[in-house]
Amino acid sequence: MFKVTPNPPDTDPASPYENLDSKKLHEAAERALDHHFPPPEKNPPKRNGQLFSVCPDINTDALLANASEDLLSISAIAADLADDVDGSRRSVALALSRMAEGVHLLVERAMDHLDEPEMAAIIAKQHRRTR
Numbered sequence: 001m002f003k004v005t006p007n008p009p010d011t012d013p014a015s016p017y018e019n020l021d022s023k024k025l026h027e028a029a030e031r032a033l034d035h036h037f038p039p040p041e042k043n044p045p046k047r048n049g050q051l052f053s054v055c056p057d058i059n060t061d062a063l064l065a066n067a068s069e070d071l072l073s074i075s076a077i078a079a080d081l082a083d084d085v086d087g088s089r090r091s092v093a094l095a096l097s098r099m100a101e102g103v104h105l106l107v108e109r110a111m112d113h114l115d116e117p118e119m120a121a122i123i124a125k126q127h128r129r130t131r
Contacts, residue, residue: 060123064111071104 054063078097082090113119 059127061111061114064107064114068104068107068111071100071107075100075104 075097078093078100082093082097085093114123
């Protein structure tokens with residue numbers, strides 16, 4: 001009797017990891033899986049009892065710029081609130097707005113001092129000490 005399909009080819013029982021190309025293919029597949037399904041973190045970061053914290057490696061310029069923007073937002077919120085209330089509450093809201101504006105000016109002045117060479121040297125020295 002004649003067979004329509006040939007016998008399947010004999011396969012090599014060797015491990016797929018013995019061939020260099022299959023090792024590369026396996027490594028690429030592992031990288032792809034790790035990218036799309038990253039393994040869970042083994043040790044969660046410790047909190048030290050604080051609810052919020054600032055990353056230690058953020059530079060002073062970025063910190064002051066963010067503080068400046070936040071102070072402007074606080075001032076705007078307080079000024080807007082002052083329009084909606086009367087009496088002593090209006091005075092309190094306006095006082096908060098003015099205090100935030102004053103602190104904003106202090107932060108802006110500190111940012112101006114960062115551009116001075118001697119202040120930049122002091123900041124760099126402090127940054128090296130914290131590492």
